[in-house]
Amino acid sequence: xxxxxxxxxxxxxxxxxxxxxxxxxxxxxxxxxxxxxxxxxxxxxxxxxxxxxxxxxxxxxxxxxxxxxxxxxxxxxxxxxxxxxxxxxxxxxxxxxxxxxxxxxxxxxxxxxxxxxxxxxxxxxxxxxxxxxxxxxxxxxxxxxxxxxxxxxxxxxxxxxxxxxxxxxxxxxxxxxxxxxxxxxxxxxxxxxxxxxxxxxxxxxxxxxxxxxxxxxxxxxxxxxxxxxxxxxxxxxxxxxxxxxxxxxxxxxxxxxxxxxxxxxxxxxxxxxxxxxxxxxxxxxxxxxxxxxxxxxxxxxxxxxxxxxxxxxxxxxxxxxxx
Amino acid sequence: xxxxxxxxxxxxxxxxxxxxxxxxxxxxxxxxxxxxxxxxxxxxxxxxxxxxxxxxxxxxxxxxxxxxxxxxxxxxxxxxxxxxxxxxxxxxxxxxxxxxxxxxxxxxxxxxxxxxxxxxxxxxxxxxxxxxxxxxxxxxxxxxxxxxxxxxxxxxxxxxxxxxxxxxxxxxxxxxxxxxxxxxxxxxxxxxxxxxxxxxxxxxxxxxxxxxxxxxxxxxxxxxxxxxxxxxxxxxxxxxxxxxxxxxxxxxxxxxxxxxxxxxxxxxxxxxxxxxxxxxxxxxxxxxxxxxxxx
Numbered sequence: 001x002x003x004x005x006x007x008x009x010x011x012x013x014x015x016x017x018x019x020x021x022x023x024x025x026x027x028x029x030x031x032x033x034x035x036x037x038x039x040x041x042x043x044x045x046x047x048x049x050x051x052x053x054x055x056x057x058x059x060x061x062x063x064x065x066x067x068x069x070x071x072x073x074x075x076x077x078x079x080x081x082x083x084x085x086x087x088x089x090x091x092x093x094x095x096x097x098x099x100x101x102x103x104x105x106x107x108x109x110x111x112x113x114x115x116x117x118x119x120x121x122x123x124x125x126x127x128x129x130x131x132x133x134x135x136x137x138x139x140x141x142x143x144x145x146x147x148x149x150x151x152x153x154x155x156x157x158x159x160x161x162x163x164x165x166x167x168x169x170x171x172x173x174x175x176x177x178x179x180x181x182x183x184x185x186x187x188x189x190x191x192x193x194x195x196x197x198x199x200x201x202x203x204x205x206x207x208x209x210x211x212x213x214x215x216x217x218x219x220x221x222x223x224x225x226x227x228x229x230x231x232x233x234x235x236x237x238x239x240x241x242x243x244x245x246x247x248x249x250x251x252x253x254x255x256x257x258x259x260x261x262x263x264x265x266x267x268x269x270x271x272x273x274x275x276x277x278x279x280x281x282x283x284x285x286x287x288x289x290x291x292x293x294x295x296x297x298x299x300x301x302x303x304x305x306x307x308x309x310x311x312x313x314x315x316x317x318x319x320x321x322x323x
Numbered sequence: 324x325x326x327x328x329x330x331x332x333x334x335x336x337x338x339x340x341x342x343x344x345x346x347x348x349x350x351x352x353x354x355x356x357x358x359x360x361x362x363x364x365x366x367x368x369x370x371x372x373x374x375x376x377x378x379x380x381x382x383x384x385x386x387x388x389x390x391x392x393x394x395x396x397x398x399x400x401x402x403x404x405x406x407x408x409x410x411x412x413x414x415x416x417x418x419x420x421x422x423x424x425x426x427x428x429x430x431x432x433x434x435x436x437x438x439x440x441x442x443x444x445x446x447x448x449x450x451x452x453x454x455x456x457x458x459x460x461x462x463x464x465x466x467x468x469x470x471x472x473x474x475x476x477x478x479x480x481x482x483x484x485x486x487x488x489x490x491x492x493x494x495x496x497x498x499x500x501x502x503x504x505x506x507x508x509x510x511x512x513x514x515x516x517x518x519x520x521x522x523x524x525x526x527x528x529x530x531x532x533x534x535x536x537x538x539x540x541x542x543x544x545x546x547x548x549x550x551x552x553x554x555x556x557x558x559x560x561x562x563x564x565x566x567x568x569x570x571x572x573x574x575x576x577x578x579x580x581x582x583x584x585x586x587x588x589x590x591x592x593x594x595x596x597x598x599x600x601x602x603x604x605x606x607x608x609x610x611x612x613x614x615x616x617x618x
Contacts, residue, residue, distance in 0.1 A: 048424045048427070048428075050427075095603050095606050095607070096606075098606050098607075098610040099562070099606070099610055101423065101424070102360075102364075102366045102423060102424065102427060103562060105366070105424065105427055106366065106558040106559070106561065106562050107562055107602070107606065109555055109558055110555060110556075110558055110559040110562065110599050110602055111599065111602075111603070113555045113556075113559075113599065114596045114599035114600070117595040117596050117599075118596065120595075121592060121595070231555060235431060235435065238428065238431075242428065270443065271439050271440075271442040271443035272439065272443060273439075274435055274436075274438065274439030274442065275435070275436050275439035275440055275443070276439075277435055277439075278432045278433065278434070278435030278436035278437075278438075278439055279432070279436055280432075281428060281429070281431060281432025281435060282414065282429060282432040282433060282436070285418070285425050285428050285429045285432060286414060286417060286418075286429070289421075289425070
């Protein structure tokens with residue numbers, strides 16, 4: 001059942017650019033990467049970062065600058081951008097994990113706002129204009145990414161790579177320790193785990209993946225701008241993950257597609273989009289905390305539990321005595 | 324005598340005054356956040372939007388009802404506080420038994436709705452609000468020109484802050500509040516209606532934000548963006564001060580405003596970021612905040 005769903009999803013992903021506008025699907029995939037990265041931290045370590053746009057936006061600036069000003073090939077641009085996001089995650093993460101819970105959220109938010117002002121003031125980011133007309137170039141110098149279709153499959157490959165990294169991370173012993181920290185931090189400490197190191201590692205991994213998403217987005221949309229580094233963007237990624245389902249692998253992907261699609265269709269409504277997003281926030285927090293993927297999993301588990309119960313009842317029935 | 328390193332005294336003191344005024348708003352807002360957090364364990368992300376509501380309330384009273392600044396100063400905080408109490412009753416109350424981060428997310432959602440509605444209605448540019456006649460003009464102090472309204476804001480906000488301190492630390496009502504912050508179950512067992520107290524506390528904290536909004540209206544323009552720009556800085560102020568002590572919040576608020584003012588004089592490029600940098604340094608040296616205790 002799970003394999004079947006996975007195969008179907010992959011098939012849809014492969015033919016998607018023929019059915020929908022490729023740039024739209026690519027943008028949604030970039031946000032899906034971003035949301036998966038964010039979810040790694042909030043869903044599996046229980047750390048709510050309210051400043052994840054910092055890594056996403058900063059990486060996209062670095063990639064855009066490298067591609068445009070230095071004329072590097074796209075893979076180098078992405079590596080540079082992701083590296084910048086990772087380093088930034090290391091610095092901000094080391095500061096933020098010194099506090100927990102609500103303070104952690106406020107600190108990450110404040111640090112990202114600091115970076116926003118930096119991006120607004122320095123010259124190389126282009127201030128209010130951002131970095132526009134970023135060339136896509138040719139992958140490894142041979143594969144021209146100018147065509148949206150070629151670009152799409154590259155983005156899809158990056159996205160699948162990210163999913164694989166997240167899946168691997170949470171199903172490894174490392175991931176188990178993260179969940180232990182989420183459930184009961186003092187107990188994890190008393191078991192001898194260096195909790196701070198695990199948290200920092202998860203933070204850096206999350207920032208790196210967010211950076212990868214941002215770098216790819218700069219390539220896809222030809223632009224790196226202040227919207228990607230603003231704290232409203234941090235709020236959006238929280239919303240995507242929340243709608244999709246915290247702490248599930250597929251949830252953030254679903255959430256990203258839902259929110260990006262909504263923004264796309266409602267773009268003409270102006271500021272009402274903001275109101276609608278806020279309303280979704282309120283509704284999800286009050287009544288739909290498991291999110292799309294979480295609800296599906298819950299229904300699935302309930303069914304399986306019922307089936308097992310049924311089978312158990314049958315097994316308990318006394319065997320018919322032989323005559 | 325005051326001509327330090329080529330900076331004329333007028334500029335220096337002008338920026339210091341501006342810093343002091345910013346500090347007054349930081350202090351009032353972080354005070355409200357701290358009071359709410361103490362009892363509800365919720366960081367009120369709507370605080371910025373409620374500050375904006377205060378400013379718009381003053382503007383609306385003047386434009387639609389013809390009621391001036393002094394009326395606004397009395398009416399608006401109560402109105403904003405009442406709106407806050409409705410929110411607590413309808414929404415926030417449902418979240419006390421689950422992870423406190425959901426409270427943050429809920430209040431963020433409400434803030435987004437409020438800001439979106441006001442942006443839709445009034446656009447992103449600001450609306451002017453006049454300084455009341457009784458406070459227009461100013462005094463020449465010799466080394467600088469002191470506008471009356473700005474002096475009033477500093478004095479009034481200091482009064483409000485110290486009044487809040489007195490209410491919480493020195494009255495019977497405040498002692499209930501402090502006890503409920505420590506152990507709500509025990510206080511309830513003594514026959515005090517804790518849910519109502521939570522409701523009133525939230526209303527009070529939000530009302531403070533509304534009051535700050537009214538006082539800010541004549542200084543900054545009344546704009547839908549005024550709250551969200553400020554709230555992030557206030558969060559940093561709260562992290563720096565720690566939310567453990569009332570006087571600590573007040574001191575940190577004013578102090579950081581002054582530091583920001585100084586930065587504007589000596590190194591203007593960093594004036595937007597200086598508070599965040601200070602936050603990073605404080606986190607390195609004393610993670611619990613200057614006046615905070617780790618609980």
